[in-house]
Amino acid sequence: MIGGSLGGLTAALLLRDMGADIHVYERSPHELVQRGAGIGFLPESQRYLTTRAGVALDDIAIATGHIRYLDREGRVVHDERHDYRFSSWNTVYRQLFACVKPDMYHLGHEMIDWQSGDDTVRVDFRNGTQVEADVVVFADGVNSVARQRLLPDAQPNYAGYVAWRGMVHESELSTDTFEMLDDAITYHVYANSHILVYPIPGIDGEIERGRRLFNFVWYRNYMSGSDLDDLMTDNDGTLREISMPPGSVSPRHVNEMRAVAAARLPRPIADVVCGAEQPFVQVIYDLAISKMAFGRTCLLGDAAFIARPHAAAGTAKAADDAWSLVESLETYTDVTEALVAYEAKQLVVGRNLMERTQRIGRRSQFDGTWTPGDPELIFGLKAPGQ
């Protein structure tokens, strides 16, 4: 397994459970940390932990019961009953990582090359190590080096906007703000933008009231070229392509973002945005591919399709790829046939998710046709609500 984030870990654990001698090779020299970014936590993302690892959903995710929209003055203009679960990247990673035996997960292993033979694949790492495996799964994320080599024409397309993100401790919010945001995902939609706020576990996974965080995701348009490049140039002057981690966004942009929030967003939402200490930025991309299986190797998760986050389904897609891969490997004795069967199923899932989330994003950021209560906006991997 190349890449040891949520997709790679889930697939590795499932392969281990089916009896494979599986090893995960992760580029990062340290255990991964994403400083708490929230995730809509769909059933596919919950599945390994709740069905195989004996983890109770209530211990790792917050339940909310409403979808709420606020107008500019902070009045509720739409409120519907809908149950969601929210967690955070750290919380889920920590739980999956706890299921892994130490000799199965190898940090500091950046894959730089591989050679496919008839019966095995040889993988080379930057640290000089070489390994041979029967099957290699590339779960190396948005910037997958495997995808770049296997499908050089498949390039991520900038969607025209980024997600500004951040978290604030719920104990730091005023009572009025907390009461407005509690038990809900709360939206505000305006010309060429939308923002959403929801509760997530604390940095160390705390789910008790009073110790949780509120997370915001604010989609804002930036023209490609100098507009985007200026935002994505970090404090050290380095131009970043995919994301600006907490603490790296220039104070000029953070100040601009907070000033717009204070002037333009409903008060409870602006309180969350302005209260976030180290906001960060993720650029939104689309990428569809035509193949996921290549002999004894395959792509999985964001290394395959990149879908915009509007269905809250990125980690669910990676987990669904993992379950589907293992089902195919259990069904077929021939590995290459199994990978072709995996590809046939998951190409459909990836393509549908990408097209659905592209449509939703266009409606919000460019067409101005996003209406509260529209069933298409419900989160879900394979369809809204599913």
Ligand SMILES: Cc1cc2nc3c(=O)[nH]c(=O)nc-3n(C[C@H](O)[C@H](O)[C@H](O)COP(=O)(O)OP(=O)(O)OC[C@H]3O[C@@H](n4cnc5c(N)ncnc54)[C@H](O)[C@@H]3O)c2cc1C
């Ligand atoms: C704004 C935003 C909001 C989102 N919200 C949600 C949400 O609400 N719910 C949800 O489910 N998803 C959400 N997502 C999507 C989700 O974060 C991703 O889809 C998911 O993390 C993909 O997991 P992955 O394991 O495929 O890839 P990644 O998490 O990108 O992991 C790839 C791993 O591979 C490693 N790696 C890379 N190259 C190499 C190499 N050469 N050798 C070895 N290792 C390597 C990396 O270090 C990394 O650990 C959101 C995404 C964005 C941008």
